[in-house]
Amino acid sequence: MTGHDVAAHAGVSQSTVSLVLSGNPKARIADETRERVIEAARELGYRPNLLARGLVQRRSFALGIVVPELDNPFFTEVVSGAERVAGEAGYGVLLADSGQIPAAEHVMRLRERQVDGVILAGVPVETMPDEALADANVVVVDEPTGRYPGVASDATGAGRKAAEHLLSLGHRSLAFMGPADPSYTFRMRERGFVQALREAGCAITSPLLRRAPASVAGGDRAMAALLALEVPPTGLFCANDLMALGALKACAAAGVRVPSELSIVGCDDIEMARYVTPELTTVMVPARGLGARAARLLLLTLDGRDTGALSGKPLEVEFVSRQTTAPPPRREP
Amino acid sequence: MTGHDVAAHAGVSQSTVSLVLSGNPKARIADETRERVIEAARELGYRPNLLARGLVQRRSFALGIVVPELDNPFFTEVVSGAERVAGEAGYGVLLADSGQIPAAEHVMRLRERQVDGVILAGVPVETMPDEALADANVVVVDEPTGRYPGVASDATGAGRKAAEHLLSLGHRSLAFMGPADPSYTFRMRERGFVQALREAGCAITSPLLRRAPASVAGGDRAMAALLALEVPPTGLFCANDLMALGALKACAAAGVRVPSELSIVGCDDIEMARYVTPELTTVMVPARGLGARAARLLLLTLDGRDTGALSGKPLEVEFVSRQTTAPPPRREP
DNA sequence: TTGTAAGCGTTATCAT
DNA sequence: ATGATAACGCTTACAA
Numbered sequence: 001m002t003g004h005d006v007a008a009h010a011g012v013s014q015s016t017v018s019l020v021l022s023g024n025p026k027a028r029i030a031d032e033t034r035e036r037v038i039e040a041a042r043e044l045g046y047r048p049n050l051l052a053r054g055l056v057q058r059r060s061f062a063l064g065i066v067v068p069e070l071d072n073p074f075f076t077e078v079v080s081g082a083e084r085v086a087g088e089a090g091y092g093v094l095l096a097d098s099g100q101i102p103a104a105e106h107v108m109r110l111r112e113r114q115v116d117g118v119i120l121a122g123v124p125v126e127t128m129p130d131e132a133l134a135d136a137n138v139v140v141v142d143e144p145t146g147r148y149p150g151v152a153s154d155a156t157g158a159g160r161k162a163a164e165h166l167l168s169l170g171h172r173s174l175a176f177m178g179p180a181d182p183s184y185t186f187r188m189r190e191r192g193f194v195q196a197l198r199e200a201g202c203a204i205t206s207p208l209l210r211r212a213p214a215s216v217a218g219g220d221r222a223m224a225a226l227l228a229l230e231v232p233p234t235g236l237f238c239a240n241d242l243m244a245l246g247a248l249k250a251c252a253a254a255g256v257r258v259p260s261e262l263s264i265v266g267c268d269d270i271e272m273a274r275y276v277t278p279e280l281t282t283v284m285v286p287a288r289g290l291g292a293r294a295a296r297l298l299l300l301t302l303d304g305r306d307t308g309a310l311s312g313k314p315l316e317v318e319f320v321s322r323q324t325t326a327p328p329p330r331r332e333p
Numbered sequence: 334m335t336g337h338d339v340a341a342h343a344g345v346s347q348s349t350v351s352l353v354l355s356g357n358p359k360a361r362i363a364d365e366t367r368e369r370v371i372e373a374a375r376e377l378g379y380r381p382n383l384l385a386r387g388l389v390q391r392r393s394f395a396l397g398i399v400v401p402e403l404d405n406p407f408f409t410e411v412v413s414g415a416e417r418v419a420g421e422a423g424y425g426v427l428l429a430d431s432g433q434i435p436a437a438e439h440v441m442r443l444r445e446r447q448v449d450g451v452i453l454a455g456v457p458v459e460t461m462p463d464e465a466l467a468d469a470n471v472v473v474v475d476e477p478t479g480r481y482p483g484v485a486s487d488a489t490g491a492g493r494k495a496a497e498h499l500l501s502l503g504h505r506s507l508a509f510m511g512p513a514d515p516s517y518t519f520r521m522r523e524r525g526f527v528q529a530l531r532e533a534g535c536a537i538t539s540p541l542l543r544r545a546p547a548s549v550a551g552g553d554r555a556m557a558a559l560l561a562l563e564v565p566p567t568g569l570f571c572a573n574d575l576m577a578l579g580a581l582k583a584c585a586a587a588g589v590r591v592p593s594e595l596s597i598v599g600c601d602d603i604e605m606a607r608y609v610t611p612e613l614t615t616v617m618v619p620a621r622g623l624g625a626r627a628a629r630l631l632l633l634t635l636d637g638r639d640t641g642a643l644s645g646k647p648l649e650v651e652f653v654s655r656q657t658t659a660p661p662p663r664r665e666p
Numbered sequence: 667t668t669g670t671a672a673g674c675g676t677t678a679t680c681a682t
Numbered sequence: 683a684t685g686a687t688a689a690c691g692c693t694t695a696c697a698a
Contacts, residue, residue: 015668015669016669028668030668045464051690054384055388071409071413073409083428084432088434094425094426095416096426112380216604249608271404275578275582275609276610336675346685351677382676388677389689667698677689
């Protein structure tokens with residue numbers, strides 16, 4: 001089924017078919033002819049070949065999105081948000097998970113497929129060879145770089161809000177857990193938290209600052225270490241909800257009651273945060289919104305009309321009070 | 334950067350470049366020439382345009398995969414598994430989430446993009462217009478149809494294993510919750526469960542068979558209804574883990590202790606099953622394996638060498654004993 | 667208003 | 683062993 005077939009069926013030339021069906025604005029086609037073509041296309045069930053179109057127009061109307069791991073619900077949401085807006089704009093979405101294949105390689109492959117742009121989420125952009133991204137349309141999610149446009153959430157604000165909440169509850173002995181890798185967002189969450197504490201005259205000591213992978217397993221381990229301390233903290237902020245879930249698990253295993261003995265605040269507000277018991281107090285980061293915004297920004301850029309409105313200020317994060325925080329236990333007499 | 338540029342740089346014709354770089358087996362190229370071409374390509378950072386290749390070869394080396402919702406961790410895993418094997422085979426993966434746009438429409442779009450095949454997961458294939466799938470390479474995940482090849486898990490086996498476990502613990506008053514829609518897999522899980530009970534002389538009465546969406550919210554609601562019964566069940570099997578998580582939540586809210594007062598078995602073994610407290614006893618369904626297998630089957634089909642080995646028997650499911658099941662409470666005297 | 671024709675960047679068939 | 687050349691299915695001047 002090609003445009004030629006439709007043309008033959010409608011008794012017109014192939015280019016007329018193209019003119020009609022591609023909705024080219026500067027195409028003056030007789031209404032009668034247009035009808036015939038559309039009818040013929042419908043009858044034959046004609047669908048244009050987007051590879052051919054892409055070849056001549058030099059754009060594929062497809063976006064690539066690369067994430068480090070689809071398992072992480074945060075990235076799943078980013079992808080989901082991006083997919084939604086891309087889909088609604090008629091764009092295809094090529095998904096690349098850099099679990100097995102390095103991100104740079106994925107980007108090269110996407111570019112071979114002539115994607116019009118690439119969304120990078122959770123990918124350490126700085127570590128990628130320049131050539132991979134050279135003159136490509138790139139939007140980076142949640143990792144501000146000077147080099148590429150990006151969309152981000154207010155990461156320091158997230159840490160700050162967690163600190164303020166814990167502080168206002170009366171906690172003074174606070175801990176943080178986060179990954180060792182230099183991920184911008186995690187670093188900023190940490191910084192916001194630590195700074196807010198310091199401003200309140202409540203410094204965090206190094207044994208209370210745990211490094212572990214930003215996963216449930218990592219949170220579990222880090223919590224175990226915290227619990228083994230002479231003087232465990234009464235409050236904890238985790239770099240993401242996954243870690244918080246792990247911490248929760250470790251507490252359950254150790255018989256530590258949350259929130260009466262220990263308050264825990266996560267970050268992201270993944271769906272599961274609402275589904276565990278006790279429900280996780282956290283800071284909501286609009287993952288789906290980030291993905292959607294990234295896609296929107298990319299699409300605007302492609303149309304050459306990125307007004308800067310989208311890449312502007314970071315998306316707001318919002319403190320969500322649930323069941324894992326409470327005032328610290330009274331000191332044993 | 335096109336093949337022509339490389340040709341010019343290497344002092345050969347464009348077709349020679351293609352011959353060399355595409356690794357065409359029946360290409361006899363002088364070693365010296367080959368070297369020159371490869372070197373030129375490297376220097377210029379040449380990457381073939383896959384749209385052009387796809388146009389002439391009439392295959393895009395891309396797969397489409399459509400899922401009902403990326404939020405559902407089960408489908409996320411399916412996608413992840415499929416993406417992995419597709420990626421390793423050099424195939425691109427076009428992702429389509431039928432949240433906003435109907436699955437049939439998605440399939441049409443994917444076909445416009447000339448995907449070589451489509452994986453349908455969690456999509457009600459029977460309800461799709463025939464034309465959407467007509468002479469396309471399709472693999473259906475976990476929903477056997479006579480019309481298309483598919484990969485499936487042993488859904489009745491899953492229900493059966495849940496029943497056997499609960500029965501062996503001594504439960505006799507059992508409930509089931511699952512979605513009302515006629516999804517094959519959920520139906521089979523239910524059937525396996527109910528049949529195994531019946532065989533054990535332990536019929537399930539209709540108030541103990543709850544219909545609700547296969548989500549956490551659905552499970553929560555269904556559990557509330559179950560708890561409101563005169564004589565609540567002592568054991569419960571949920572059509573999937575999401576529902577089980579909802580049930581767990583409802584129990585926590587109602588102060589019903591799991592597993593001492595009520596035993597719960599989920600199905601799927603999503604990652605979260607391990608992370609809630611108490612950890613969810615469930616039946617493991619290899620979601621990632623299903624996705625991987627679906628992709629493998631599709632790739633084999635494309636190469637025209639589907640030996641039938643993959644579409645054969647359903648993938649085994651495995652009972653996973655964790656913390657949400659125990660013997661029923663002793664009868665009140 | 668519509669048709670002709672020149673590409674888009676490849677692959678693949680043929681001469682040479 | 684290599685180079686012309688004809689597709690692939692479409693868009694887009696330009697002609698008619």
